[in-house]
Amino acid sequence: MEYNFRAIEKKWQQRWKESGAYKVENDFTKPKCYVLDMFPYPSGAGLHVGHPLGYIASDIFARYKRLKGFNVLHPMGYDSFGLPAEQYALETGQHPAVTTENNIKNFRQQLDNIGFSFDWSREVRTSDPEYYRWTQWIFLRLFNSWYDVRQNKARGIDELVRTFEKEGNASANGYTQTKKIFTAGEWKSFSEAEKMEALMEYRLAYAAYGEVNWCEALGTVLANDEVINGVSERGGYPVIKKKMRQWYLRITAYADRLLQGLGTVDFSDAMKEMQRNWIGKSQGAEITFAIDNSPLTLDVYTTRPDTIFGVDFMVLAPEHELVEKITTPEQRARIDEYLKYVKSRSERERLAEVKQVTGEFTGAYAINPFNGRRIPVWIAEYVLAGYGTGAIMAVPCGDQRDYDFATHFNISITNIIGDYYNGKEANPTKEATLINSGFLNGMKMTDAFDVVLKKIEEAGIGKRKVNYKMRDAGFSRQRYWGEPFPVVYHNGIAYPLSDEELPVTLPYVEHYKPGPEGEGPLANVTDWVNVNADEIELGDTYLNLTPASPADGIYKRETNTMPGYAGSSWYFLRYMDPHNNKEFADRKATDYWNQVDIYVGGTEHAVGHLLYSRMWTKVLFDLNLIGFDEPYKKLINQGMIQGNSRFVYRLNILGSLRNDPTNKIVRNNVFVSYGIYKRILEEGTLIQSITPYLVANNLFGNIVLSIHDKISDHFNGIHIDVNIVDGTELNIGLFRKLKQEYADAFLILEDDSILSPGQDLSETSSKYICGAEIEKMSKSKYNVVNPNDLIDKYGADTFRMYEMFLGPVEASKPWDTKGIEGVHRFLKKLWRLFFDEEKGKIWNTDTATDAELKILHKAIKKIEDDTERFSYNTAVSAFMVCVNELSDAKCHKKEILEPLLILLAPYAPHIAEELYHQVNSFSAGEASILTASYPELEEKYLAETEKEYPVSVNGRLRTTIKISLDASQSDVEKIALGNEVIQKWMEGKQPKKIIFVKNKMINVVV
């Protein structure tokens, strides 16, 4: 009986499916464990071997916890809204719903093949109306909430309205930048439009005009984290800044709590650091400067108020509102020209030329409040309008950008840091003792910080201020394939729809092109966009207005859709209660399942998805809709599996040779093996290197190639499908079959011999060796390895264990199929502990010896420990050690083997279940290894009585001595000093000291 993995895996996958083995109940009496994977976007390309890495890791953990007696929630679903499906629809006219459905089918087949323990009855899809109904519902909560800074939490907008009615907004200032202060009376006199406009400044989801990242090629705006180096993350298209009315999430209100929350979760330091950088908190001061000969004032933000005496100029962002007002007539023309220049530059150009110094003087001067100095006010690109106040005080001796600017425009530099400033570059030190700094002279900069701030606050010309780099998140996209907003407009005012109107489903569209004015495709569906007042029910505005009536006429639906991160911000909650059609999830279910215990996914979501879902969770918590405010307790980032590309090297035929009918190479391609290619590059000339191979075989006829400058120009390294290469050796038969154009190619092999068309390797002892390079795994590089192929060849259990054996889950590593044989051999060896090819069944029910129990319990200890801390590569190795030892000991005892199978079940569930049933005679469906209980470690079997101690002399290992573990220090010293080898190395000297660490080592110092 041999290990027939194909039949075994098929059988058990079928049985588990039939018995609903992975179905999870909301059984609140059992301890819970929530193990979650980041759900995938179902792309058309399907899975490659990199995708399942994290899924396998989490699956092992989930199965392990289940064996440990936990009620484990381990669901899977699809983040099925998104750009690629829509881009594909634009090109082919196929509806995104159709392509998405097909892709999901393909994904599911590939996932099923690997044998995951997902509870598919809880599957969610973000594009399913029954799902996005609740995304829209949460959006309405965001729309109807505001952030109360004093209570430091989100509250219902109705409470804000009541405050306004009582006392206006002067004291009840929520998290908003508004400058418009109104009294209760004024509020009451506001029109409906004015009230809605005022409230909009407080809502957590709000519409506003703002600079957005507009991507013309994609026809939509993008969030900051979707723009990389001035181009779109997806597709690399140019992105420009544009003013548009957009929806935003007021995530800045949560900046501090998102920062604080990092202290309560178990994420990697790198991950926390990335989020901290993105939030970008800085402590500083906002200082108001008077403008000379003007009633106007200038606010700047600085993190270094201690350097105020070093201010040599001011710089405004070109977009700053003061620029218009303070520019003097003499400078007007030059400023206008500079503004024109700035406008002409794209975001990308600005980023590309970061170090270029540009700017212009406004002609105006600010006054330093502490010494009355007149400070010239400039404008320059390097100051950003969106950060701080959009204006800075420049201290060239302490800030390199200010220094560069001052040098470029010949502005004299005041040194306030003495020797710390060398006159050649700025020094941002905080250690210096201040000079040229009035009342701060002689003070350390770190102390001066608070002294200056106190003075500024006393004088009423500024205040302490915390700033964040993070901006509110753009929340609308001009696309079709996303969640429609539950919002309608009337006279330009946005009204929420009632919960009863949900879901607002996507209408059918004829095509996916933008609307008439650059809006999303939905704008073209006029009979969906325009709705009569009596056709819809509006949500509560809390404004005590007369309800909308038919007389109010036509409402227009919002034509934007929500961005990709909307659905993924809360999906982990829906899994808890996926079929609930009354609520997004039952409160009892969310209280029970609570935080995700283990969340596994890639680093690429560090700032996008992770921050947004953390924010949504905090909002839901504030509104008392769930009972916790961090979604993910522990995060594991699986590493990227890189592709291992293979190359063949084609000789480029010169144009002049192509027309020569006497020459064979005109018609045939010539490929050289990697060794030859490398030698040619090293030798340097084409004539000397190539012709011996080619001329000798009469490939060239009488033609001689001309010498080129670069030898490598004569070759094209061409990606070749990794699946037709064994290691680095090309499978020539498949190579010729794969592409018509290669069928007649000449191949120059590693030993310089030529393989002509029609010949195969049986006529030579040489090989064609391919070049190799590590790259991203992608279709275009022909380096994609499909899990299905490997599973077909070795089985899912081998595949699962091999992926884990590759290295730590967190590490990125190139894929290499070669080692999979070793893991497969291990499983075959395990099988042979139970069955022999000739003798059949060899497992028995004999009583185990202590030595055998020790092997088992060593494995229990190591594997349980490694599984618990996600060290799966070492766990797999421990299985191998155990099976090797049992084979050597010829142990075939059920008493040992059965517990081993349970240990193995999370890693290789199919073979474990099969053998578990072989050693037990269960009746059909009676038992499963999936619900067995995990073996208990019994330390007594591991107890040792003696230890082979390494003994060193002066720290150098000289020998090992077996000594009883209960030997005392003096016993040990006697034994060590009595040892022949040790005596030899002591060279007759007296020991100064003998270091003895019990159960570790002995070191004799002489």
Add this chain to the structure above:
RNA sequence: GCCCGGAUGGCGGAAUUGGUAGACGCAGCAGACUCAAAAUCUGCCGUUCGCAAGGAUGUGCAGGUUCGAUUCCUGUUCCGGGCACCA
């Protein structure tokens, strides 16, 4: 430029708290079984000197702390990732 992470045999990697560096696997070499191949099994496998016993050396590089350092500290090089005019 700034911030994180890493560097160990031919290769992937192990060494959990400072205590026998190289577990486990791949590849390679030698051998057994076989008509042969596959499968399986046995032995060797960092470098170097040596017939061997054994010795020297060795965790990117240069120092330091320690009886003892892959592990801690200082400096440095290279690689990977993130951020990038954020005042």
